[in-house]
Amino acid sequence: MKDNSYVAVSTSSPEPAHKTKMAKKMRKWEVFPGKNKFCCNGRIMMARQTGIFYFTCTLIIVTCGLFFGFDCPYLAEHVTPAIPAFGAALFIFVMSTLFRTSFSDPGVIPRATPDEAADIERQIDQPNSSTPGTYRPPPRTKEIVIKGQTMKLKYCFTCKIFRPPRASHCSLCDNCVERFDHHCPWVGNCVGRRNYRYFYLFILSLSILCIYVFACVLTHLILPIICFFSVWSVIGLAGFHTYLATSEQTTNEDIKGSYSAKRGQDNFNPFSQGSIFKNCMVVLCGPTPPSLIDRRGFVVPDSSQLNHGVHAVNGKEHNAVNVKHEYYGSTNVTKTNTNNIGTNTVQDQRFLSGSNGTGPITKHNMISYQTPDGSINNRLPPVHGNSLESREEDRPQVSYSEVVDLGGRNEDRNPNFVARGCSTEQPTLPT
Amino acid sequence: MDDLTRILPPNCVKVFVHRDFTDGTGVKFQTKFPADLDGKIDQEKFVQTITKLNTMYSEAECLNSRNYCESCMACLTAYLSYLCFDTHYEKTLKKVSKFIAEQNQTLYVPRGLMLVDPVERGLRTLEICVLNESSGR
Numbered sequence: 001m002k003d004n005s006y007v008a009v010s011t012s013s014p015e016p017a018h019k020t021k022m023a024k025k026m027r028k029w030e031v032f033p034g035k036n037k038f039c040c041n042g043r044i045m046m047a048r049q050t051g052i053f054y055f056t057c058t059l060i061i062v063t064c065g066l067f068f069g070f071d072c073p074y075l076a077e078h079v080t081p082a083i084p085a086f087g088a089a090l091f092i093f094v095m096s097t098l099f100r101t102s103f104s105d106p107g108v109i110p111r112a113t114p115d116e117a118a119d120i121e122r123q124i125d126q127p128n129s130s131t132p133g134t135y136r137p138p139p140r141t142k143e144i145v146i147k148g149q150t151m152k153l154k155y156c157f158t159c160k161i162f163r164p165p166r167a168s169h170c171s172l173c174d175n176c177v178e179r180f181d182h183h184c185p186w187v188g189n190c191v192g193r194r195n196y197r198y199f200y201l202f203i204l205s206l207s208i209l210c211i212y213v214f215a216c217v218l219t220h221l222i223l224p225i226i227c228f229f230s231v232w233s234v235i236g237l238a239g240f241h242t243y244l245a246t247s248e249q250t251t252n253e254d255i256k257g258s259y260s261a262k263r264g265q266d267n268f269n270p271f272s273q274g275s276i277f278k279n280c281m282v283v284l285c286g287p288t289p290p291s292l293i294d295r296r297g298f299v300v301p302d303s304s305q306l307n308h309g310v311h312a313v314n315g316k317e318h319n320a321v322n323v324k325h326e327y328y329g330s331t332n333v334t335k336t337n338t339n340n341i342g343t344n345t346v347q348d349q350r351f352l353s354g355s356n357g358t359g360p361i362t363k364h365n366m367i368s369y370q371t372p373d374g375s376i377n378n379r380l381p382p383v384h385g386n387s388l389e390s391r392e393e394d395r396p397q398v399s400y401s402e403v404v405d406l407g408g409r410n411e412d413r414n415p416n417f418v419a420r421g422c423s424t425e426q427p428t429l430p431t
Numbered sequence: 432m433d434d435l436t437r438i439l440p441p442n443c444v445k446v447f448v449h450r451d452f453t454d455g456t457g458v459k460f461q462t463k464f465p466a467d468l469d470g471k472i473d474q475e476k477f478v479q480t481i482t483k484l485n486t487m488y489s490e491a492e493c494l495n496s497r498n499y500c501e502s503c504m505a506c507l508t509a510y511l512s513y514l515c516f517d518t519h520y521e522k523t524l525k526k527v528s529k530f531i532a533e534q535n536q537t538l539y540v541p542r543g544l545m546l547v548d549p550v551e552r553g554l555r556t557l558e559i560c561v562l563n564e565s566s567g568r
Contacts, residue, residue: 110553
């Protein structure tokens with residue numbers, strides 16, 4: 001360790017003593033560091049705030065339900081049965097692309113392993129080593145040349161990587177996302193490399209559906225009004241994204257004006273395929289990139305973390321470990337907290353008391369000290385935690401709480417121990 | 432591959448080969464020979480491995496008719512076909528895993544090195560572990 005106040009990432013972890021006590025195999029999504037919500041044992045991945053997504057779903061389903069329920073029987077009888085058939089096909093396509101956009105991984109770049117982060121920090125730290133003792137944060141950018149165009153790669157302090165070109169860090173989901181377009185609350189997910197195609201097809205098919213329903217029901221009053229207002233926003237968005245697709249840009253790049261000519265400099269988009277048609281083909285029919293975060297894989301206890309972490313907890317090293325907690329553990333802590341909020345069911349309490357014999361943890365205990373950071377935990381927990389999502393997350397929460405409780409068992413049962421248990425335990429899980 | 436990773440010595444030296452973005456965002460690793468591997472492996476053989484990896488990745492990502500057809504088919508079924516079939520990209524990644532395991536067995540492990548499949552590191556970097564050297568922490 002160098003002796004200046006900026007402490008590089010340490011690859012050592014605090015004692016992993018409780019690790020062995022976790023009998024159950026954990027899947028990787030359970031220790032995923034971003035602020036995401038997972039359902040169906042990791043198959044579905046969304047952002048935390050999904051309220052507007054349900055609103056979108058309701059709006060589409062109710063509007064189409066009214067159309068199919070009231071207008072289609074008449075139209076099928078007096079005009080042609082093809083009208084409801086086409087409408088139904090379009091509706092299925094819209095819903096399937098919507099669910100694909102919302103439920104899939106937008107292209108999250110997994111965070112660096114401690115070893116990798118240490119290697120990168122060693123690289124970017126070198127210019128500073130001439131002036132020891134002064135605090136200077138490492139430079140944040142690295143310049144690279146793409147097809148003759150110079151670009152700056154920014155260093156992500158959360159993910160500990162140099163973000164690849166076009167990637168950006170989503171503050172809402174706390175992940176770096178490849179070819180980041182924007183975070184869309186309407187679909188309840190980020191829009192990035194892996195789901196931009198579905199997103200684009202969703203808004204395109206939705207605007208077609210909108211016009212279709214509008215045209216079919218002009219004779220009535222209520223439905224045309226809904227359609228009339230949604231038509232403009234949806235069509236406008238579809239048009240905007242058609243422009244983006246033809247020029248192979250992201251919303252993010254368009255807003256920042258990344259490729260507009262600056263001060264007479266020749267600035268072009270190095271990612272464009274050359275022609276409008278080709279760009280569209282890439283967006284719509286290009287190869288489907290795989291998910292890189294292996295959500296359903298099992299967590300392998302990292303041997304390097306297990307074996308040598310024990311003798312490295314003193315002085316400066318300890319400091320370094322704390323730094324690492326901040327980066328690798330912080331979001332985990334919030335995750336654990338919000339998870340706990342949903343678990344205050346009777347069964348869970350029973351499970352907890354049965355598994356480690358420390359007696360049932362009352363609801364009051366669990367809620368009152370979930371405050372290592374202030375942002376999320378002032379939300380009141382649902383009374384029984386019986387929404388669909390929290391049901392899905394029941395299992396991991398139990399195991400977390402178990403770990404936490406083991407960690408704090410020897411201490412006084414003061415209101416802080418769960419929070420402390422979290423922050424010492426989390427970094428031992430491979431991130 | 433997995434069992435090999437698990438028997439890794441606790442704190443071996445790791446060498447990282449980073450991505451090469453000169454041709455865009457496609458997956459491509461730098462073929463520059465890392466100085467830390469000097470004397471441990473033949474430079475030519477190392478570059479050969481990387482080049483082969485790069486070709487496999489570019490094959491997965493290229494815009495050929497096969498990829499177009501696959502995506503169009505998926506689109507026509509409202510992307511429900513992805514629930515049943517692996518994409519071409521995923522098949523290629525499996526091939527890459529196999530290739531790396533084979534290279535490890537024949538070339539790298541006998542020389543005290545081991546490649547880690549880039550997909551386990553999110554395709555960010557190719558990690559090479561130097562097995563019989565401890566970083567001395």
